[in-house]
Amino acid sequence: MKTICFYFQVHQPFRLRRYRFFDIGKHHDYFDEFANRSIMRKVAEKCYLPTNKLMLDLINEYGSRFKISYSISGTALDQFELYAPDVLDSFRKLADTGCVEFLAETYSHSLSSLKNKDEFSRQVRAQQKKIKELFNYESKTFRNTELIYSDEIGAMVADLGFKTMLTEGAKHILGWKSSNFVYANDINPKLKLLLKNFQLSDDIAFRFSNRDWSEWPLTTEKFVWWLDNIDPNEEIVNLFMDYETFGEHQWAETGIFDFMRALPDRIFSNSNFEFLTPAEAAKKHQPVALLHVPSPISWADEERDLTAWLGNELQDSAFNQLYSLADKVEQIDDPDIKRDWLYLQTSDHFYYLCTKWFSDGDVHKYFNPYDSPYEAFINYMNVLSDFSLRVKNKLMEQSLFNEKEESETTEIKKLIGAYQKKIEELQQQITSTATKTASTSPKNAVKNEAPKKDIAVPKKKETTISKKKKDTVKKVEEPKKAKASTTKAKKPVTQTATKKSPKGNTKKSK
Amino acid sequence: MFGWEFPPHITGGLGTACFGLTRSMAKRQVEVIFVVPKAFGDEDQSSVRIVAAEDIDVVEASKKLEEFWKNIKYLEISSNIVPYVDPEEFKKIVNANQVEILEENGNSSKKKFRFSGKYGVNLIQEVNRYAVTAASIAATENFDVIHAHDWLTYPAGIAAKIVSGKPLVVHVHATEFDRSGENINQNVYDIEKRGMEMADRVIAVSNYTRNIIITRYGIPENKVVTVHNAVDFSNHVDHEYDRGVSEKIVTFLGRVTFQKGPDYFVEAANKVLKYNHNVRFVMAGSGDMLNRMIRRVAKLGIANKFHFTGFLQGTDVNRMFMLSDVYVMPSVSEPFGISPLEAMRSNVPVIISKQSGVSEVLKYAIKVDFWDVDALADSINGLLNYSALSNFFIKHGQEEVNHLKWGNAARKIINIYNQLTN
Numbered sequence: 036m037k038t039i040c041f042y043f044q045v046h047q048p049f050r051l052r053r054y055r056f057f058d059i060g061k062h063h064d065y066f067d068e069f070a071n072r073s074i075m076r077k078v079a080e081k082c083y084l085p086t087n088k089l090m091l092d093l094i095n096e097y098g099s100r101f102k103i104s105y106s107i108s109g110t111a112l113d114q115f116e117l118y119a120p121d122v123l124d125s126f127r128k129l130a131d132t133g134c135v136e137f138l139a140e141t142y143s144h145s146l147s148s149l150k151n152k153d154e155f156s157r158q159v160r161a162q163q164k165k166i167k168e169l170f171n172y173e174s175k176t177f178r179n180t181e182l183i184y185s186d187e188i189g190a191m192v193a194d195l196g197f198k199t200m201l202t203e204g205a206k207h208i209l210g211w212k213s214s215n216f217v218y219a220n221d222i223n224p225k226l227k228l229l230l231k232n233f234q235l236s237d238d239i240a241f242r243f244s245n246r247d248w249s250e251w252p253l254t255t256e257k258f259v260w261w262l263d264n265i266d267p268n269e270e271i272v273n274l275f276m277d278y279e280t281f282g283e284h285q286w287a288e289t290g291i292f293d294f295m296r297a298l299p300d301r302i303f304s305n306s307n308f309e310f311l312t313p314a315e316a317a318k319k320h321q322p323v324a325l326l327h328v329p330s331p332i333s334w335a336d337e338e339r340d341l342t343a344w345l346g347n348e349l350q351d352s353a354f355n356q357l358y359s360l361a362d363k364v365e366q367i368d369d370p371d372i373k374r375d376w377l378y379l380q381t382s383d384h385f386y387y388l389c390t391k392w393f394s395d396g397d398v399h400k401y402f403n404p405y406d407s408p409y410e411a412f413i414n415y416m417n418v419l420s421d422f423s424l425r426v427k428n429k430l431m432e433q434s435l436f437n438e439k440e441e442s443e444t445t446e447i448k449k450l451i452g453a454y455q456k457k458i459e460e461l462q463q464q465i466t467s468t469a470t471k472t473a474s475t476s477p478k479n480a481v482k483n484e485a486p487k488k489d490i491a492v493p494k495k496k497e498t499t500i501s502k503k504k505k506d507t508v509k510k511v512e513e514p515k516k517a518k519a520s521t522t523k524a525k526k527p528v529t530q531t532a533t534k535k536s537p538k539g540n541t542k543k544s545k
Numbered sequence: 546m547f548g549w550e551f552p553p554h555i556t557g558g559l560g561t562a563c564f565g566l567t568r569s570m571a572k573r574q575v576e577v578i579f580v581v582p583k584a585f586g587d588e589d590q591s592s593v594r595i596v597a598a599e600d601i602d603v604v605e606a607s608k609k610l611e612e613f614w615k616n617i618k619y620l621e622i623s624s625n626i627v628p629y630v631d632p633e634e635f636k637k638i639v640n641a642n643q644v645e646i647l648e649e650n651g652n653s654s655k656k657k658f659r660f661s662g663k664y665g666v667n668l669i670q671e672v673n674r675y676a677v678t679a680a681s682i683a684a685t686e687n688f689d690v691i692h693a694h695d696w697l698t699y700p701a702g703i704a705a706k707i708v709s710g711k712p713l714v715v716h717v718h719a720t721e722f723d724r725s726g727e728n729i730n731q732n733v734y735d736i737e738k739r740g741m742e743m744a745d746r747v748i749a750v751s752n753y754t755r756n757i758i759i760t761r762y763g764i765p766e767n768k769v770v771t772v773h774n775a776v777d778f779s780n781h782v783d784h785e786y787d788r789g790v791s792e793k794i795v796t797f798l799g800r801v802t803f804q805k806g807p808d809y810f811v812e813a814a815n816k817v818l819k820y821n822h823n824v825r826f827v828m829a830g831s832g833d834m835l836n837r838m839i840r841r842v843a844k845l846g847i848a849n850k851f852h853f854t855g856f857l858q859g860t861d862v863n864r865m866f867m868l869s870d871v872y873v874m875p876s877v878s879e880p881f882g883i884s885p886l887e888a889m890r891s892n893v894p895v896i897i898s899k900q901s902g903v904s905e906v907l908k909y910a911i912k913v914d915f916w917d918v919d920a921l922a923d924s925i926n927g928l929l930n931y932s933a934l935s936n937f938f939i940k941h942g943q944e945e946v947n948h949l950k951w952g953n954a955a956r957k958i959i960n961i962y963n964q965l966t967n
Contacts, residue, residue: 055922056821056927056930057820057922059820347937348937349933349934351933352933352934353933409924410924412931413926416930416931420930
């Protein structure tokens with residue numbers, strides 16, 4: 036039996052609001068609440084809810100014979116929680132059937148795999164944790180943002196413990212090879228690779244409603260006939276696409292839902308295919324070869340490369356500036372900053388900066404809230420400027436706080452040490468006098484114990500008092516520090532004032 | 546071809562455009578007779594034959610003209626229609642013209658008219674005399690198509706068409722709405738509308754202008770064709786200029802009139818200066834709104850960072866571009882707008898209003914609505930602060946403007962001629 040493997044991508048970015056440079060340093064709400072909510076609601080009504088219902092119906096109808104998989108970005112999950120809990124519920128129902136595999140990906144649908152391994156790992160773990168929380172599901176298969184893959188990324192994914200990864204069956208990588216086999220990573224052959232059959236996938240995702248397409252209209256007969264006519268030796272057809280294909284990219288009126296509703300039956304009755312999830316498919320089929328991918332590929336555009344997100348000067352500049360903050364953000368423990376850090380990494384922000392309008396301009400425009408990449412760039416950089424200011428300030432705050440804490444604890448420790456010494460000395464004195472008295476009269480020994488306590492108590496009091504004193508002393512010192520810093524801050528002001536004054540003079544002289 | 550000016554005697558973009566266009570047409574074996582009101586003798590005649598209207602004997606060309614003459618005879622001039630002229634120059638022109646003007650009754654016996662060839666107080670009279678002369682030229686010269694540039698020459702074009710029966714193309718470089726906003730001069734509007742109606746084909750310099758022609762003048766869509774302007778930088782020489790100031794410079798260069806949106810530039814400057822002290826703004830040019838702009842700048846208290854240069858000419862214009870880090874053209878209504886291309890040629894990133902024809906041909910430019918001061922300020926700041934963006938524009942901008950060739954425009958226009966003559 037050959038395998039048909041469906042994977043659907045579910046993703047929504049947190050779109051930025053129009054953020055002007057005069058907002059920098061003043062407002063830290065970067066996201067367009069209205070747009071994000073309304074787009075999520077629109078897509079929920081048109082796609083997520085009806086399609087989830089359709090998938091659930093199909094699973095109920097065919098039992099465990101119909102299987103699918105989803106990769107849901109953390110940002111999409113966050114938006115479901117915020118704006119569309121009904122969608123979340125419908126995914127839970129799908130999860131409960133056991134016929135659905137949830138894939139792991141980066142939390143914010145980011146390009147971190149290309150830049151920062153630590154950040155990448157953190158995001159993958161965060162998304163897995165979220166999936167576990169929401170669906171009680173342990174994801175085992177990995178899918179990178181936009182199916183971006185290279186030998187190195189694959190090795191990195193294998194290091195994270197994944198056995199299977201999905202990517203594009205890019206022509207320039209495969210050459211004469213077919214995407215309809217399982218392959219393995221070039222560096223770590225334990226990682227199995229499922230490759231998208233872009234012909235058959237895009238027939239559904241992109242061409243389904245295109246009346247200029249010679250094969251329009253696409254029927255299940257035609258589609259299953261194509262499936263039946265793949266090379267007899269080939270084992271697996273991977274149909275990878277955006278979930279929004281259903282009802283959003285291809286409207287309900289195009290018949291896309293009817294097509295999907297009828298497809299399983301047609302496959303069961305007219306073909307030698309079974310539905311498997313990616314993990315099952317990878318278990319069933321053995322890799323036929325290593326796949327050599329020295330530089331990253333993706334599933335986007337004609338080139339199947341990264342140029343939709345990176346490559347032009349604007350994209351590279353924004354990308355590098357963003358990730359120059361990675362180490363700093365890592366040191367920060369602030370939920371708002373952590374959240375914004377994730378949301379700013381979403382690949383969509385870099386997609387908006389793409390300037391190759393000609394070949395794939397239409398698709399790009401469809402997904403783009405900005406009039407031009409320049410507008411998008413200015414907006415993103417304004418936000419990033421504010422964000423890096425916040426990161427810097429927070430770090431300063433934290434380091435001051437840490438220093439304070441450290442110095443306090445060391446001082447306290449010193450004090451404690453000093454007093455312990457004193458106590459020991461006194462105790463020694465007491466014991467020495469006690470032994471003296473004990474030698475004279477054993478009865479007094481009992482009496483002596485009480486005064487010992489009496490002596491000890493006031494001493495403890497003394498220590499606490501002195502501590503307090505020290506505290507107040509410190510408090511007095513603190514304002515001094517603060518004053519020092521304010522005078523420092525004031526200095527430039529006075530400098531500018533003195534700078535200004537000669538100008539004033541010249542004006543007067545005029 | 547009827548024009549009002551020809552290099553080197555130009556006051557605006559019209560003469561330059563006519564020159565670039567005719568030169569490219571000559572290369573494609575189109576013979577052009579270019580009629581101007583007054584020739585100075587030093588015009589570049591390498592690709593066109595310049596005919597000065599004042600050298601032409603005016604004969605009573607045809608009775609057909611009578612009705613036409615009746616229509617235009619009584620038009621009076623009013624001062625706000627004067628294009629391309631700043632106030633100081635305007636006075637000079639008026640003074641000069643008072644000496645030159647000969648009062649004539651129009652269609653009469655054989656005589657020559659004298660033309661100033663300038664835009665001034667007796668403009669409408671000149672336009673009318675020019676039309677009568679045009680009729681004489683049309684009766685004597687041999688040609689296939691009549692091509693009239695802007696409203697000043699439309700009556701001439703119409704007259705020539707009536708006399709010769711040859712097809713008329715009117716070329717709209719600007720409309721009355723671009724010059725005056727909503728307070729249009731009705732006489733000028735009427736002349737424009739009649740020219741477009743009488744024309745067999747109307748050429749607009751941009752889709753933006755084409756749209757105005759269709760909606761505001763009621764000209765049928767299929768008669769109006771867009772042919773974008775181009776630029777010719779073949780004689781451009783780059784000079785290096787040392788800056789006197791360390792700050793970045795943001796420049797507005799053009800007539801300081803309602804049409805060019807100088808007030809939006811001032812307001813945006815004010816916003817930027819509140820947050821960014823490492824920048825200076827320059828308004829180069831003069832016009833009827835200049836004094837108001839100076840007052841506004843003073844009132845906002847930004848005069849120490851906002852400078853006025855007055856009217857710039859020749860190498861000073863180039864120099865201003867060389868000194869600039871950002872060029873802004875916030876025009877309220879701009880049929881085309883050549884100056885951003887000159888800025889880009891000098892490696893200056895540009896911000897242009899969406900209400901300009903040039904925004905239709907440029908990719909490597911930031912486009913904003915002229916009224917959106919926040920967006921304008923944000924774009925200026927973005928170009929100043931994010932070097933990746935300005936470098937991107939500098940890298941690709943020059944190549945882009947160098948590809949805007951008059952040859953493409955000429956080819957389209959020749960195509961129109963062929964349609965009309967076959």
